[in-house]
Amino acid sequence: MPAASVLPFWREPERTPAARLAPRLAALADRTLSTFCPGERVYAEEDRADCVYEVMGGVVRTLHFGRDGRRTVYGFFVPGEIFGFENRAVRRCSAEAVSDVIVARYGRARLEGIALVDRAVATQLWSWLAGSSEQVTARIDLLARGNALEKTAHFLLEIARRTASGDRMNLPMSRYDIADYLGLSSETVSRTFTALRRRGVIATEGRSVSVLKPSALRQLDTAFD
Amino acid sequence: MPAASVLPFWREPERTPAARLAPRLAALADRTLSTFCPGERVYAEEDRADCVYEVMGGVVRTLHFGRDGRRTVYGFFVPGEIFGFENRAVRRCSAEAVSDVIVARYGRARLEGIALVDRAVATQLWSWLAGSSEQVTARIDLLARGNALEKTAHFLLEIARRTASGDRMNLPMSRYDIADYLGLSSETVSRTFTALRRRGVIATEGRSVSVLKPSALRQLDTAFD
DNA sequence: CGTTAGGTTGACTGAAGTCAATCGGTGTGG
DNA sequence: CCACACCGATTGACTTCAGTCAACCTAACG
Numbered sequence: 001m002p003a004a005s006v007l008p009f010w011r012e013p014e015r016t017p018a019a020r021l022a023p024r025l026a027a028l029a030d031r032t033l034s035t036f037c038p039g040e041r042v043y044a045e046e047d048r049a050d051c052v053y054e055v056m057g058g059v060v061r062t063l064h065f066g067r068d069g070r071r072t073v074y075g076f077f078v079p080g081e082i083f084g085f086e087n088r089a090v091r092r093c094s095a096e097a098v099s100d101v102i103v104a105r106y107g108r109a110r111l112e113g114i115a116l117v118d119r120a121v122a123t124q125l126w127s128w129l130a131g132s133s134e135q136v137t138a139r140i141d142l143l144a145r146g147n148a149l150e151k152t153a154h155f156l157l158e159i160a161r162r163t164a165s166g167d168r169m170n171l172p173m174s175r176y177d178i179a180d181y182l183g184l185s186s187e188t189v190s191r192t193f194t195a196l197r198r199r200g201v202i203a204t205e206g207r208s209v210s211v212l213k214p215s216a217l218r219q220l221d222t223a224f225d
Numbered sequence: 226m227p228a229a230s231v232l233p234f235w236r237e238p239e240r241t242p243a244a245r246l247a248p249r250l251a252a253l254a255d256r257t258l259s260t261f262c263p264g265e266r267v268y269a270e271e272d273r274a275d276c277v278y279e280v281m282g283g284v285v286r287t288l289h290f291g292r293d294g295r296r297t298v299y300g301f302f303v304p305g306e307i308f309g310f311e312n313r314a315v316r317r318c319s320a321e322a323v324s325d326v327i328v329a330r331y332g333r334a335r336l337e338g339i340a341l342v343d344r345a346v347a348t349q350l351w352s353w354l355a356g357s358s359e360q361v362t363a364r365i366d367l368l369a370r371g372n373a374l375e376k377t378a379h380f381l382l383e384i385a386r387r388t389a390s391g392d393r394m395n396l397p398m399s400r401y402d403i404a405d406y407l408g409l410s411s412e413t414v415s416r417t418f419t420a421l422r423r424r425g426v427i428a429t430e431g432r433s434v435s436v437l438k439p440s441a442l443r444q445l446d447t448a449f450d
Numbered sequence: 451c452g453t454t455a456g457g458t459t460g461a462c463t464g465a466a467g468t469c470a471a472t473c474g475g476t477g478t479g480g
Numbered sequence: 481c482c483a484c485a486c487c488g489a490t491t492g493a494c495t496t497c498a499g500t501c502a503a504c505c506t507a508a509c510g
Contacts, residue, residue, distance in 0.1 A: 064366065064449070066366070066370065066447055066448075066449075066450055067447055067450030068447060068450075070370055072365070072366050072369055072370060074362060074365060086359070087351075087352055087356050087358075087359060088359070092359070092362065092449070093362070112351075116344050116347060116348075119341050122341060122347070123341075126312075126337075127312055129354055129358070131312050132358070133312075133354070133357070133358055133361070134311070134312060134313070134317070136358065136361050136365070137299060137317065137318075139365060140297070140299060140361070140364060140365065140368060141289065141291070141297050143365060143368035143369050143408065144297055144368050144405075144407070144408030145291065145295055145297060145408060147497075147498085148497080148498070174455090174456065174457090175456070175457065175458095176456080180369075181369075182369070183368065183369030183370060184498075184499090185498070185499055185500080186456085186457080187457090187458080187459085187498090187499075187500085187501095188497090188498055188499075189457095190456095190457060190458055190459080191458080191459080191498090193457095193458095194458070194459085206457095206507095222291055222292055222293060223291075224289070224291075224317070225291055225292030225293075372465070372466085373465080373466070399487090399488065399489090400488070400489065400490095401488080409466075409467090410466070410467055410468080411488085411489080412466090412467075412468085412489090412490080412491085413465090413466055413467075414489095415488095415489060415490055415491080416466090416490080416491080418489095418490095419490075419491085431489095
């Protein structure tokens with residue numbers, strides 16, 4: 001069980017919409033809990049995609065290395081969120097623990113079987129899948145059109161929203177992680193944080209970020225206005 | 226019925242994977258056919274998202290205008306593909322006809338009702354939805370990391386694949402459309418086409434493109450290698 | 451201690467955006 | 481029928497934002 005220091009990356013699943021699924025599934029499906037240390041691999045590319053995970057504590061990243069060695073971070077997953085859902089026999093991305101992590105694993109075949117029989121579970125999964133494609137829409141908007149400031153502002157607001165944290169939040173991921181998520185270089189991420197700090201929009205202390213002017217951040221976040 | 230001149234943007238739905246859904250749905254659900262002229266709106270943002278469309282002929286684009294007036298094209302849809310599926314009461318994007326278009330409209334409530342009862346339809350919809358999120362993954366990779374050449378090469382290969390066209394294909398969308406889809410300016414798209422033409426990779430004649438060196442294009446397409 | 455990994459900052463470079471001009475096709479109204 | 485306007489495509493000149501390369505600093509860790 002993670003210590004209090006990693007808050008707000010530990011929450012009861014019930015507190016996020018996606019996780020309303022969890023109690024239902026826990027009752028219906030077998031699930032296995034596992035823990036991972038920072039940097040440890042949850043699954044690798046080409047692994048059999050035979051299960052789905054729910055984050056119980058900590059943060060997970062999914063990523064992919066391109067032919068030329070460049071890294072793309074597809075997503076960060078915080079407690080209550082589901083990852084590892086794929087429509088193929090083998091995985092396209094790998095998943096790694098960013099911080100100390102606890103995940104619940106659900107068998108895919110079992111889950112799909114339940115979804116076909118249990119309308120409530122099916123509706124929930126539907127809703128979650130469609131919702132995640134909606135989030136992806138904002139990401140595309142951002143990557144296609146946003147500059148470094150807009151991308152960073154959106155990232156901070158997104159993390160704040162998904163972790164339901166207040167002014168202060170912990171970013172367990174490195175600048176490299178954020179850069180590969182936003183399509184920037186780590187130096188640019190660093191410079192952008194500095195710029196926001198100088199403007200008095202945020203205050204940083206290591207990987208802890210305080211949002212001093214949420215409205216300024218929201219004004220910068222032009223994805224889906 | 227579109228004339229032969231719009232080939233290959235008219236095909237029987239059965240020829241694409243996504244459209245294996247169609248015969249089943251046609252038998253089960255009511256559907257309405259409609260036609261649209263180039264530039265005509267199929268639906269607008271904030272419209273009620275109460276139906277789903279299948280392209281029968283022509284090309285459709287979904288798009289969104291940002292606060293600052295910038296336009297993002299989220300997707301192009303060719304015959305056999307489904308668009309307009311959203312997990313909300315109102316639409317986040319609008320949809321417009323790129324060329325002369327024929328679409329089939331399915332009522333959303335009816336469709337979802339069928340999906341909950343008919344396992345085959347549910348499985349197909351699941352598969353389609355997960356598959357489209359997979360395609361989105363390649364797009365994110367491209368937008369986050371690709372340069373103009375890589376983006377354009379990927380775009381050409383993607384269109385060729387989805388329309389199952391041979392060496393020669395028709396691009397009914399404008400340079401502006403392609404630019405807003407790839408996160409580039411229309412001038413850069415134009416310059417990139419010129420660069421590919423000069424290298425002898427493609428030949429263009431208006432909006433008709435011939436791929437002379439498919440292998441060169443594939444080598445440039447670094448998304449998901 | 452020394453080593454390493456991550457973060458920050460600076461100097462320089464380069465790819466793509468912006469602004470502008472040109473050209474061809476299309477449609478429209480006089 | 482022609483003059484005009486307009487849109488899209490192309491190309492050139494210039495600018496700018498972010499990437500690259502490099503240095504330095506700190507913290508963590510063996």
